[in-house]
Amino acid sequence: MYTQGLNEQTGRPVAAEATEDEARLRAFQARIDAEEKIEPKDWMPDAYRQTLIRQISQHAHSEIVGMLPEGNWITRAPSLMRKSILIAKVQDEGGHGAYLYSAAETLGVSRAELIDQLLSGRAKYSSIFNYPTLSWADVGAIGWLVDGAAIMNQIPLCRCSYGPYARAMIRICKEESFHQRQGYDIMLKLARGTAAQRRMAQDALDRWWWPSLMMFGPPDAASMHTAHSVRWKIKRFTNDELRQKFVDFTVPQAKFLGLNVPDPALRWDAEAGMHRYGEIDWTEFNQVLKGHGPCNRERLAERRAAHEDGRWVREAAAAHAAKHGARAAA
Amino acid sequence: MSDTRDWPLYEIFIRARGGLDHKHVGSVHAADATMAIEHARDVYTRRMEGISIWAVRATDITASDPAESDALFEPARDKIYRHPTFYDIPKEVETL
Ligand SMILES: [Fe+2]
Ligand SMILES: [Fe+2]
Numbered sequence: 001m002y003t004q005g006l007n008e009q010t011g012r013p014v015a016a017e018a019t020e021d022e023a024r025l026r027a028f029q030a031r032i033d034a035e036e037k038i039e040p041k042d043w044m045p046d047a048y049r050q051t052l053i054r055q056i057s058q059h060a061h062s063e064i065v066g067m068l069p070e071g072n073w074i075t076r077a078p079s080l081m082r083k084s085i086l087i088a089k090v091q092d093e094g095g096h097g098a099y100l101y102s103a104a105e106t107l108g109v110s111r112a113e114l115i116d117q118l119l120s121g122r123a124k125y126s127s128i129f130n131y132p133t134l135s136w137a138d139v140g141a142i143g144w145l146v147d148g149a150a151i152m153n154q155i156p157l158c159r160c161s162y163g164p165y166a167r168a169m170i171r172i173c174k175e176e177s178f179h180q181r182q183g184y185d186i187m188l189k190l191a192r193g194t195a196a197q198r199r200m201a202q203d204a205l206d207r208w209w210w211p212s213l214m215m216f217g218p219p220d221a222a223s224m225h226t227a228h229s230v231r232w233k234i235k236r237f238t239n240d241e242l243r244q245k246f247v248d249f250t251v252p253q254a255k256f257l258g259l260n261v262p263d264p265a266l267r268w269d270a271e272a273g274m275h276r277y278g279e280i281d282w283t284e285f286n287q288v289l290k291g292h293g294p295c296n297r298e299r300l301a302e303r304r305a306a307h308e309d310g311r312w313v314r315e316a317a318a319a320h321a322a323k324h325g326a327r328a329a330a
Numbered sequence: 331m332s333d334t335r336d337w338p339l340y341e342i343f344i345r346a347r348g349g350l351d352h353k354h355v356g357s358v359h360a361a362d363a364t365m366a367i368e369h370a371r372d373v374y375t376r377r378m379e380g381i382s383i384w385a386v387r388a389t390d391i392t393a394s395d396p397a398e399s400d401a402l403f404e405p406a407r408d409k410i411y412r413h414p415t416f417y418d419i420p421k422e423v424e425t426l
Contacts, residue, residue, distance in 0.1 A: 042396050091376065098373045102357045105339070111359055112336045168356070175377075314361075318337070321362035 002062035002126045002150065003055045004217040004289060032233050037163040040106040048232055052162055053107050055234065060100035061118045061125035065299050067093045069133045070142060078136060085182050086139065092175045099171055103164040119304050127285060128215050130293030137190055137204035143183015145212040145250065151176045152246045153216065161233040184253065191257040205254065206262045214285045216243040247275045339388040340366035344380035352384050
């Protein structure tokens, strides 16, 4: 999902718990098993803390970088209403990033450190945001599919064992529904429009379908962090479970639009009561995650430029605060 | 690459409607208190979630230690006579 990069081993290994106090660990796990929330000042195993810092910060980075593909269309939205909606949506994503950085900081990492990890290219963010937005229909497809996939993943996170993360997710989930519905609304208008508009909508679905399925991360068999995260109730469903749910929800929505899901292997399995879908191109996924997607370089360059361009504002605000602080103290 | 130092952290409390308490909602970084209120407005009240904002420097908050919470809250634990349900009042007695 927004935290697909968790498979990458950076920093200290997750198995560092052996050295920590056994009794404390047992008490900690008992609290988790009893569905108690863990709060910032509570004792927690270092591996739990590190896993959360990485997951929450990757999630935050994804929200921030996620503003770029859609932001690209704000000046070219087809009407004033669509422009207002898109600005509101992109602003929400910035807000999501802010809630999540704030939650990550409760674990003892600084905001500056996190931003630095993103801008230096050391941090991961969701692969989905490294694909280009070529037409207005892409804004519809992103809201419908990308925010739709995000909701699938984020709803169970509202019950995550770490209090500040769970509370941030509740706030985010309240806002996501608008994102998905405005996206589907764009797709509906195009699907009911001219032949050219229908072609645009189909083209957007063709390009965004597979990357959306990849958002859920590597298949369970190749996902090394799932067991830990499930035991700690950071994660409640596996990647494949969530992906399946997404396919089952989305295929009928595509049908309603009269659009074709670009997967010749896709079929309804009546016996199992679920859709069967074709093989995902994990080579493409890994390439994008490693930085070789269509827009990785562009996205980072844009973030860096925004950060540098804003430097004088931050400096001026700091100078203003120092001056007024000094005056108030005098 | 980024600035070496963060702006101070402010904890944000919001009153959702008249008659309710201010409730903690999260935090923002800001150069000063005025900016903290402006940031909190943008971050936490985009859908009319509040009519009043408090911003408190995070370093100005003193919090109890969860490791000490047993000792801190224990004295209240065995005083069940502080609750109305402790008292058995015959059914015949009304409006009590
Ligand atoms: Fe979001
Ligand atoms: Fe969203």
